[in-house]
Amino acid sequence: xxxxxxxIKTLRDAPKDETAKSAGFLIRAxxxxxxxxxxxxxxxxxxxxxxxIKGIVRDELNKIGGQxxxxxxxxxxxxxKKTDRWDDQKVDIWFKTELSAGxxxxxxxxxxxxxxxxxxxxxxxxxxxxxxxxxxxxxxxNELRAKSGIMRTREFIMKDxxxxxxxxxxxDRYYHEVENAYARIYDRLGLGDITFETFASGGVFxxxxxxxxxxxxxxxxxxxxxxxxxxxxxEEVLQDDVLEDLGVKRDELEExxxxxxxxxxxxxxxxxEPLGLKISDxxxxxxxxxxxxxxxxxxxxxxxxxxxxxDDKGLVWPENIAPFKFYLAPIGENGSKxxxxxxxxxEDKILFDDRALRPGEKFADAELMGIPxxxxxxxxxLAENSVEITNRxxxxxxxxxxxxxxxxx
RNA sequence: CUGGGUGUAGCGCAGUUGGUAGCGCGCAGCGUUCGGGACGCUGAGGUCGCCUGUUCAAGUCAGGUCACCCAGACCA
Numbered sequence: 001x002x003x004x005x006x007x008i009k010t011l012r013d014a015p016k017d018e019t020a021k022s023a024g025f026l027i028r029a030x031x032x033x034x035x036x037x038x039x040x041x042x043x044x045x046x047x048x049x050x051x052x053i054k055g056i057v058r059d060e061l062n063k064i065g066g067q068x069x070x071x072x073x074x075x076x077x078x079x080x081k082k083t084d085r086w087d088d089q090k091v092d093i094w095f096k097t098e099l100s101a102g103x104x105x106x107x108x109x110x111x112x113x114x115x116x117x118x119x120x121x122x123x124x125x126x127x128x129x130x131x132x133x134x135x136x137x138x139x140x141x142n143e144l145r146a147k148s149g150i151m152r153t154r155e156f157i158m159k160d161x162x163x164x165x166x167x168x169x170x171x172d173r174y175y176h177e178v179e180n181a182y183a184r185i186y187d188r189l190g191l192g193d194i195t196f197e198t199f200a201s202g203g204v205f206x207x208x209x210x211x212x213x214x215x216x217x218x219x220x221x222x223x224x225x226x227x228x229x230x231x232x233x234x235e236e237v238l239q240d241d242v243l244e245d246l247g248v249k250r251d252e253l254e255e256x257x258x259x260x261x262x263x264x265x266x267x268x269x270x271x272x273e274p275l276g277l278k279i280s281d282x283x284x285x286x287x288x289x290x291x292x293x294x295x296x297x298x299x300x301x302x303x304x305x306x307x308x309x310x311d312d313k314g315l316v317w318p319e320n321i322a323p324f325k326f327y328l329a330p331i332g333e334n335g336s337k338x339x340x341x342x343x344x345x346x347e348d349k350i351l352f353d354d355r356a357l358r359p360g361e362k363f364a365d366a367e368l369m370g371i372p373x374x375x376x377x378x379x380x381x382l383a384e385n386s387v388e389i390t391n392r393x394x395x396x397x398x399x400x401x402x403x404x405x406x407x408x409x
Numbered sequence: 410c411u412g413g414g415u416g417u418a419g420c421g422c423a424g425u426u427g428g429u430a431g432c433g434c435g436c437a438g439c440g441u442u443c444g445g446g447a448c449g450c451u452g453a454g455g456u457c458g459c460c461u462g463u464u465c466a467a468g469u470c471a472g473g474u475c476a477c478c479c480a481g482a483c484c485a
Contacts, residue, residue: 220484
């Protein structure tokens with residue numbers, strides 16, 4: 001991508017209405033644009049980050065048999081009435097609207113109802129199970145208070161996976177597969193060392209559910225953990241009977257702030273029963289399908305990663321998340337000429353700062369945007385037939401021959 | 410929703426006892442610069458969040474309203 005062609009312009013000052021450092025940097029560096037409280041646009045660089053995060057999640061979910069779909073955001077109230085989740089008294093985060101032809105619609109806050117209903121057309125037999133379906137989709141939740149930039153918004157991108165099974169054993173089996181997949185996902189996202197499976201309240205059918213909590217100061221949840229972090233629990237289940245279940249003592253627990261970056265639930269019959277998702281089993285008996293659901297907030301994860309990987313100069317993306325691996329910054333006419341040659345054919349790997357700016361401005365933008373490697377070509381480096389590669393994270397620079405660099409791209 | 414705070418140019422801000430709006434950055438043009446956001450000159454850009462009121466006169470005073478931020482509450 002050429003910066004000279006990009007409509008992005010970096011800002012020297014963060015808008016004063018953003019206090020989360022991730023949001024400040026993401027806006028200053030031109031990754032996101034704020035429309036209103038809790039509503040953000042993703043600009044070219046931000047979209048690439050989102051796609052990179054999705055790519056990691058997609059890869060791991062495909063490994064455990066997930067089939068990707070994309071479901072509608074607009075929701076039919078009838079389905080939600082069947083599960084008693086249309087009533088504003090029961091679910092208070094709905095965005096609802098009216099059809100001009102008459103009747104109501106809702107903007108999906110989650111997708112258990114439609115996917116369960118949709119699968120009634122396709123899932124008829126035990127032979128059709130198990131099944132795992134997921135999507136990356138925009139959810140709408142009318143939160144009382146949006147905050148912390150893209151960490152808590154009213155419109156956000158979520159990965160939601162739903163699994164369908166003939167038995168509780170098979171649901172348990174798959175649940176563990178998802179746990180393993182999630183561990184790999186958070187590792188690959190660079191959050192593995194501070195993200196923990198956490199006990200949380202489970203709703204009607206199970207005593208607990210699991211959340212994935214990333215320990216980070218801007219997180220809005222309070223969680224408690226024992227020293228080795230083998231047990232982490234949400235404040236909402238900090239009760240004596242729970243502590244007994246988990247085999248930990250209150251005075252062994254430490255408190256910290258954390259951001260919920262995912263959750264997994266065993267739904268069992270919660271939605272399949274009222275919506276009538278049933279199959280014929282081996283004995284031709286009609287059975288209700290067991291379900292599980294598993295979420296990851298993609299856009300929130302982006303905020304959490306930005307929050308973790310930054311310094312006083314800006315963002316510091318991990319290589320596999322960064323929108324580009326290299327920030328190519330030529331200095332002077334000769335440098336520009338060689339840079340053009342290097343850029344050609346590597347447009348997807350290189351963010352090419354071909355703007356007619358002074359070096360200092362290019363360096364500052366490279367750092368603000370958090371591109372992993374800054375590649376400078378100037379008369380100085382050309383004298384050595386080299387480019388200078390600076391690691392954003394460590395700040396270390398080295399001269400690498402032009403040929404060698406071309407190969408390494 | 411409760412409490413606190415803030416709305417003036419794209420962004421960050423100033424604006425005195427009410428007298429018709431200014432600074433920095435950014436933007437446009439010209440010139441000098443060119444390895445850490447350089448400089449000079451010229452210029453464009455504003456119904457001062459919105460409504461109502463007080464007044465000869467409101468960015469400034471009063472009432473209302475909307476938006477945004479923070480803390481809390483809430484949160485499959």
